[in-house]
Amino acid sequence: MVEPAAESYRYHSQGFDMTGALQPFGGRRMLRSSHAIAGALVIVAAACSQSNPITIAHTPTPLVRDSIIVTVINDHFYEARVHAVYGQGLRYPLGVMGMKRENGPFTIPWHIEELAFEIDMITISGRYVSDEIPVQPGDLVELRIPPNISSSAFFTAIRQE
Structure with a gap:
């Protein structure tokens, strides 16, 4: 045995x-x-x-001069088209974010104005804009799209045209 x-x-x-x-x-x-x-x-x-859906990590030395790095985590069940928008209307398309996954990193130019994100849900009708946030050159910004974006206090629904 x-x-x-x-x-x-x-x-x-x-x-x-x-x-x-x-x-x-x-x-x-x-x-x-x-x-x-x-x-x-x-x-x-x-x-x-x-928690706030945007996290900013300040780096003492910018990784890319006069730029910021953005990562988008889409926790929603649908794909979303995301734009980074500065105060005076400068728009930088980040692209279509896959559902339920991390997308990026994306490098966008830094401007002195505050930064907001415009989110256009692709499958369902809904366009949202985030609150504005101050950013500095070299910042690492993480945007999280919540599954309940329509009831989020951080994102405001804007009218579809």
């Missing part, structure tokens, strides 16, 4: 069998860790739901 390897015993002692399926033994320790993980996920979800 072949004895089980020490490695298989370690898996058993942690509450898993050889296939990785959870076993009923080890109960209280696993129950406590499950509650801790669930609690941590609730805290992270609450923090994410209240």
Whole structure:
């Protein structure tokens, strides 16, 4: 008869069998860790739901002189066409952002005016503009398009023409 390897015993002692399926033994320790993980996920979800959809990382030395770098994370279920818009109407197309994924990075020229983003949802009718944000040369800007953009306090719906 072949004895089980020490490695298989370690898996058993942690509450898993050889296939990785959870076993009923080890109960209280696993129950406590499950509650801790669930609690941590609730805290992270609450923090994410209240966060600003634009994050700016200031770099001490610009990566690209007189430019900023933009990454767009589209959490929406539809594709979106995004433009970077400066205060006096300068528009820079960033392109069509794929749904449920990170797009970019995109390098756009820096201007002294504040920056906003115009988002045109492709499949559904909806055009939105973000609040304006101040940016400096070399900033790394992350724009997150939320799945509930129509009820977002950061994005304002603008009329389709």
